[in-house]
Amino acid sequence: MNREPGFLRILARFMLVLLVLYLSWTAAYFITAAIYSRMSWTPHELFVYLVDATLGSFFFGIISMTVKRFIQPREQHFFTEMIDALKRISEGDFHINLGWNFGRRNGNHDRTHPYVQLVDSINDMAANLKAMEELREAFISNVSHEIGSPLTSIIGFAKALKDDNLDREQRDRYLTIIETECIRLSKLSDNLMKLAVLDSERHPFHPSSYRLDKQLISLILACEPQWEAKQIDMIVDTDIVEINADEDLMGQVWVNLLHNAIKFTPQGGSISVSLSTNSDQALVCITDTGPGIDEQDQQRIFERFYKADKSRNRTAGGSGLGLSIAHKITEMHSGSISVSSKVGEGTAFTVLLPLQEEAIKGNSNHEMSGSVIKKGASYKP
Incomplete structure (x- = not known):
């Protein structure tokens, strides 16, 4: 059904060419017949056929050139604009927005017209390159x-x-x-x-089945010198959860989130890390009692180099890339990461990861449920 308009257009053009060709040969036939009659000459049939065919083709060429003279400037102008636009794009000018007047039918434009598709493609390319340049x-x-x-x-x-x-x-x-x-x-x-x-996407991606709760607790204990120095209470509540993911990459996510929480949690504050399952997903929530993030900044918190509080991040030595890396890795695992925060009430980062159906353990199995890791404490999963 979608190919009908194109087929009808080709058929109409073919019929038009045949009509012009037949008219040219008919005109040649009557002209030569009139000349032979005036000369009282009856030439051989082959000679008549060759002269009629030659003269008819000549007339056909003249008519075609005449019609082309009216059509060609429109197409020539179109291709001149296309070439100029491509030259501007190659020189780094991406402010291109070409218009088109082709494919008009019954007052509407036919979006399947080849020239229309070409213009749309160039406009899209310019827009994408402009966004990439910005x-x-x-x-x-x-x-x-x-x-x-x-x-x-x-x-x-x-x-x-x-x-x-x-x-x-x-x-x-x-x-x-x-x-x-x-x-x-x-x-x-x-x-x-x-x-x-x-x-x-050249990073080696090696997913494997492993205990997410063990990984989280191990990384929390590895950060003990940092949160112990600020006298932070580390509250950990985890289910036994097994996921299929790249353990090294996911470790980078947890390290970034934990360091972020420790960095902005004040002296004597607390950080809560919870791990549970929700339907077919593993849910990790890392909550701190820091200064919080303004609502308008939460929309951009995962952008590269974006800092919700420029002065605070600068003194803390942040570059605004840690959350971007966490977001990228989470996306690679078909998961999601979100933030919930109120100024003066702390911040919570929530990570959702796909969970293997056979790995769901339920809420009855807990390790360190509701416990508080104090300074100098140790834990063996």
């Missing part, structure tokens, strides 16, 4: 800012160290700042590399 410019701007800030500190304090009058305490303080900024640059470089590899 992302690239924003990315370069953000990277330049993130690299420029620590480099400025390193250069400034390195120059200050040349002063022979500095005492040992000042020298050690400057060296500590330089070391901190170098670590910050190293983390930024690592995160950028991780995002580049994840985006290119």
Whole structure:
């Protein structure tokens, strides 16, 4: 059914060509007959046929050239616009929005017309390239800012160290700042590399079945020095849950979320980590008692380099990439990550992951249910 209009259009053109050809040959026949009659000459039938065919073809060519003269400028203008648009795109100008007047039928445009599809494709390509260029410019701007800030500190304090009058305490303080900024640059470089590899889909993806509750508890205990230093109560409530995922990649998600929670939880606060099952999904919720995130910032919290509180993140040494990495890895596992927060009431990050049906254990099996890991405590799953 969709091919009918195209078939009818081709058939109509074919019939038009035949009609013009027949008219040309008919005109040639009567003209030559009139000439033979006037000359009182009766030539051989083969000669008559050849002359009629030649003259008819000549008339056909003349008519075709005449019709083409009226049609060609329209198509020539169309292709000139197309070529100009492609040249502008190749030169980096993506502000292209071509119009079209082809395929008009009964006052409406036929979107299946080849020229219409060509124009739409060029407009779509220009729009996509424009969006990619804007992302690239924003990315370069953000990277330049993130690299420029620590480099400025390193250069400034390195120059200050040349002063022979500095005492040992000042020298050690400057060296500590330089070391901190170098670590910050190293983390930024690592995160950028991780995002580049994840985006290119060249990262080795090796899903396997493993205990998610054991992984979470192991990582929580690995972060013990950080939350112990701030006297944070770590509350853990987990079901026994087995999932099929890339354990290393998912470990990066939990580390990023845990470090984020520890970073913004105040001295003496608390962090809650829960793991449960919901139908055919594993549900992980990491909640802190930090300052919270404004509602308008929650919509952009997973964007690269986006910082809900610029000044706070800068002093904490963040680059705005940790949540982007967590979001990307979660998507790779066909899961989702969301944030719920109120200013002054803390923040909760929720991760949903597909759960193998046979791995659902129910809520009757608990490990560390409702427990509080105190400073110096240990746990063996």
